Amino acid sequence: MPLTEITVRETLEVSVTNRAPGAGTPGAHDTQKIIKDLRRAMEFVQERVINRKEVVEQIFLALLLGEHILIESRTGVGKTLLAEQVFEMFEGARIFKVQASKEQQPDTYFGGLDLEELKKGRIIHNTEGSLVESEFGFIDEIFDANDYTLRALLSLLNERELVRGVQRMPSQIHTVVAATNYLRISEITEALLDRFLFKALIIPDKDPVNQYKIGQQYLMHSGGIARPEHRISYDALDYSTRVIKGLVPEHMISFPPDMLYFMNLVIRHYEVQRNRLMKERPDAEHLRSTDFGRAKDYYISPRTQAKAIDLVRSIAFLHGRDHVVRADIDRLHFLLCTSGIAEQKTLFKKSFETLNQLYAASNGFEQLASMLQLEELLAKYKKDPELLDKPLEEFTGVKAKRGFFDWA
Helix, strand or coil: CCCCCEECCCEEECCCCCCCCCCCCCCCCHHHHHHHHHHHHHHHHHHHHHHHHHHHHHHHHHHHEEEEEEEECCCCCHHHHHHHHHCCCEECEEEEEECCCCCCHHHHHHHHHHHHHHHCCCCCCCCCCCHHEEEEEEEEEEHCHHHHHHHHHHHHHHHEEEEEEEEEEEEECCEEEEECCCCCHHHHHHHHHHCEEEEEECCCCCCCCHHHHHHHHHHHHHHCCCCCCCEEEHHHHHHHHHEEEEEEECCCCCCCHHHHHHHHHHHHHHHHHHHHHHCCCCCCCCHHHHHHCCCCCCCCCCCHHHHHHHHHHHHHCCCCCCCCCHHHCCCCHHHHECCCCHHHHHHHHHHHHHHHHHHHHHHHHHHHHHHHHHHHHHHHHHHHHHHHHHHHHHHCCCCCCHHHHHHH
């Protein structure tokens, strides 16, 4: 056993559902019921939105992590229906919906300006009913918005804070789903893309069987959303997010050091393999799609690598476990790949299987755990040399009454 574990501690349409003050404060929650409800909600949406199983799961993972997702597709494939159906599965959350346009100004998203304050030369928004005070947001055709407005959205999406002139206030945003039919590349839009941790590409479905199922759903619901029999409280979702991020001491999800080390190996292997293929096949646009064609190389930032920890823990959470296992790391393609691009997912799966088989065949995981354990011991001894003479069980998870040298 490792000595310690890393633990988790325009048409402007705005619809707002009132949420009780103080909602989101951790309380008594039945975690197993929440997990069951989340899995049932995913299945419900997957039945309503035909042949979108992977992107639906990706959206739910974004919700669990409190992150944003960008969906790209041609017009008319049901992006709006998908977002609205997902949001319909929750109750108690305020929802902001808008179709972006070039004429819009930041007050479309932040609320109208206070005219009395404006006379004094102060930019102050009345944020009631705006994206600032909403838990969920859907921005359709986000790249139709002008760069001035998109720049204003950056801190709101990333830091969850409204920063306009002298006005600074925290935002309630949990997750924003944005949709686009095309890409507009500029310095501002590149910064905006970085705010969307998850990305998906939806390709129009021409399969006759799926078209038939889509037709059936249209006849049943007249092209609108389906009303679920049971909905999940936003408080339960917020609680789940806090669990995954390690903010609920009574419900921690452990991440063993050897699993963390192995995860980083898989991520690095995938990054190297993807860049190698990009050099060998410079015309292969699907290998660049995670950055939506904007980068000459594939780069996994330290921020994304840190978020991978939360993603893996969210997979463990959905499986009802309080610890991460190796199979959870196999699901990192939801974060590192663009959902809907089969070549990216296949390449990631190959990286995972290559390293998994290599380590399993050579007892590498056991050796890795021992090496990490030894490294941690040495760090403790360096900090406090007097520990060398004490039994290991006094300050480690090793059941040994001997000192370090005898044990070694």
